[in-house]
Amino acid sequence: MDTKTLLYILVTISACGGLKIPERATQEKAKHSGILTHLPPPIWKSYAQNKVEFFRQHLRSDTKDWPSKCISSSRGINVHPQRKLLTDTPTEKGGVAVRPHDVLSNWASRKVPEKVSHVRKVTGKSDNLSETTPESLRKLLNELKQKLPLSTENTSQNCPNMCPPSEAFLPCQCDPCSLVINCSAVTNLNKLQELFHTVSFPTTRYHTFMMKSHEFPSVQNQTLLTDNLFGGVSFIKIDIENTHVESIAANAFAGSEGTLEEISLRYNPDLRYFPFEQMVHFTSLKTLTIEGSSLSSIPVLNYLPKLQKLFLNNNNITDVSPMAFASLTALEVLDIGLNRLETINANTFYLSAKTVLVYLDHNCINSIEEEAFSKEQPAVLDISHNYLPDLEETIFTPILDTVMSSDFDGYINAEENPLHCNDILWLQQYPTYYLYLFLPEPGC
Structure with a gap:
């Protein structure tokens, strides 16, 4: 008898009151209510849990100072008693409450594997894992290590010179081996x-354009990336x-319509507008990140x-249009966590792709309309740290x-919501x- 079948039998018997699972059988106390006897985490969910637990233990970041964005909501949502983990002096950034060490805590709590590169950069910790680490986690990080090598130095010094003349291109810099153009030192847009319209480029195809920590000291009011910014360079x-x-x-990124695979806009707190409507022309785009900004x-x-x-x-997202993601047939991960959503309207998450991971954690969600999740259902739904009064x-x-019938290690995380026992009684009919x-400790 396999483990999954055995667990199903134990849960069913437990729900009917015929058997009490001994305490020593649990690996950790589940945060379920008293409706069912506590059970150990299912083995087929260990992939995500072990990965998260590893980083919580070894790269723990203090999230207790994270102030909720919903406290000052104009609609006066009541604060969940378990939410009283705010400090007297919350950190503010541009008028929006933010939590410290957001990169690390996001990765640990919300399972976004791309953040491993940030973990390495910020902490300097190695990802060498001991033999006691779960095999799934070792395999994951070994794959990530191949994709995100710790050393960024060029392995070959005999690269063909595909860069523009270095002196004419200053203060931008170009790496001939990686074909990365770094314009972080530019002080005027x-x-x-x-530079991109007057300097001679040996080729029009480069890998990465990078601009980081750019404060525009010479022209304080210049905050727009204009049309045809790169002059045909892709x-x-x-x-x-x-x-x-x-x-x-x-048309700021004109010229890269057929080549651009990733747009990464992180921690630009003043960014309020992004040309979503023009993305239809970027047929190779695989990843779009607009994180730590002010989209509404x-x-x-x-x-x-x-x-x-x-x-x-x-x-600062408060509104998502119905059918916003309906045309994204290849979508795998949709992350709208740490925003200000209050109501999820019908067809907001009309999904055309199967096994989509949807993260809505740390919002202000207090109601979900019928058919909010329509067509394909999420394979993972994280709706934790919200204000849902019931499920x-x-x-x-x-x-x-959908989660149960899928081969994907899916789940619903509804922790840190003000649920009560009567609001989830229907679950007794379906103990599996x-x-x-994942549930909070409901108030009974």
């Missing part, structure tokens, strides 16, 4: 555009981080045949059924759902 990745850019023109709404996104990952976390059976049953559901 007019100068940036001038990139595979555009990485703009920690700047005061407020808006990106509709998400329009309907046009068809992007290769878009797999969409990270919109840590913004509607008609909404969550289809998701749980508890194996795929």
